[in-house]
Amino acid sequence: MSKLKQNTSVNQEKQQRINRSLVINLLCRQRRCSRADLAKLSGLKRATITNIVNEFMEYDLILEDGLMEGEKGRRSIAIKINGEKYCTIGVMLTRHYYTLGIMGISGEVYRIETYNVESVMDVEAVMDSIRQNIRKMIDEEKESQVLAVCIAVPGPYKRTKERVVFVTHFPGWEGIEIEQRIQQGFDIPVFIENDANAGACAQHWFCRDDKRNKDIVYIVAGQGIGCGMILNDELQTGRNGNAGEFGHTSIYYEGAKCECGNHGCLEQYCSSIAIMKRIQDRLAKGEASVLNQNSSFADFGEAVRLGDALASDEYRRACEFLAIGIVNLVNQIDPSDIIIGDLLADVDPVKMLEIVQNTVKKRINPFFWEDLTIRIDPLEYNPILMGAGIIAVQKILEDPLQYIKKGVKQTEEEG
Ligand SMILES: [Zn+2]
Missing domain, CATH: 3.30.420.40 (ATPase, nucleotide binding domain)
Structure with a gap:
């Protein structure tokens, strides 16, 4: 084969992979739609869509699912992803x-x-x-x-x-x-x-019906503080995968030294470990509380919910510090949605949201506050676990037939 022909077929193959990935991802997002919808949304020709859909049906990757109302009242066959296969x-x-x-x-x-x-x-x-x-x-x-x-x-x-x-x-x-x-x-x-x-990724996936959620920051506020950023529908990992380590952004340059090498890192002021350390220090000074030197973070959460003054004070302080971190995030990357989850959010989601929103509102330009959404994690299952499964799905859907063909072969060999 001449080099030119070889390049053309490599390019065609690459284009086919891109088209397949586009179609399956659109179907994932739409959940149920017609072939005509896919053509319209993808900008691909109807014949290309027909070929891709047929190919996916051969592998049981998608299914026909009754009829649906189309344009001008015309009914067409609906298709959806075969989630059970x-x-x-x-x-x-x-x-x-x-x-x-x-x-x-x-x-x-x-x-x-x-x-x-x-x-x-x-x-x-x-x-x-x-x-x-x-x-x-x-x-x-x-x-x-x-x-x-x-x-x-x-x-x-x-x-x-x-x-x-x-x-x-x-x-x-x-x-x-x-x-x-x-x-x-x-x-x-x-x-x-x-x-x-x-x-x-989990937050982004489960909010996919909402057109707003293109730029999501999900904050994990637990033993450490970190965040995942999806901007314009793409996960931001940085060069080394280190993007989003915002718990290690410094909010006080003369602050205590952190294990990362920096001083005054955000997570030294609002992680669950930092909170418990301050509680212990205050107890040692003789302050009154239902907590004692052996209390766990779960006990701390219970004390906040019971209205214990010391625990409530430390919780408010941690939420305010987290809000300072969020103000920095908003000024750096300007997301549409910020979602907070993990241990700290579980303590008292209503109180946390109120404190964080009030603090952020006071400290950012009102023009940016207007259309910023801050929420507490709404998902039923752990978003980190769900997100791991979703990332695996997304990697597969980048080139589904590569993995599924292999799977079919495996079953044959085993049989
Ligand atoms: Zn640090």
């Missing part, structure tokens, strides 16, 4: 446990399982346990075929061309190539993402 597994790793969730490619959750980690220090044991339980989940799934796995980890980690290295503050985990390690023994792809980024 294919699924993905999301994994969420924390310091004390990990959770596995299996979800259909339309986003329905089938099953969630949580496993305690005796000691996160024992890297090999934790990795083995995660691999075994993923394998068990794949084997037990009889109705649909698992296409991919995505593991959401607490940041930061460093992503280079060759590898993803885990650099978070889990002792003994530094430099671990977690994606490759979990991949061992599986012939389906394993992806990795930062937990806040995964949470942002």
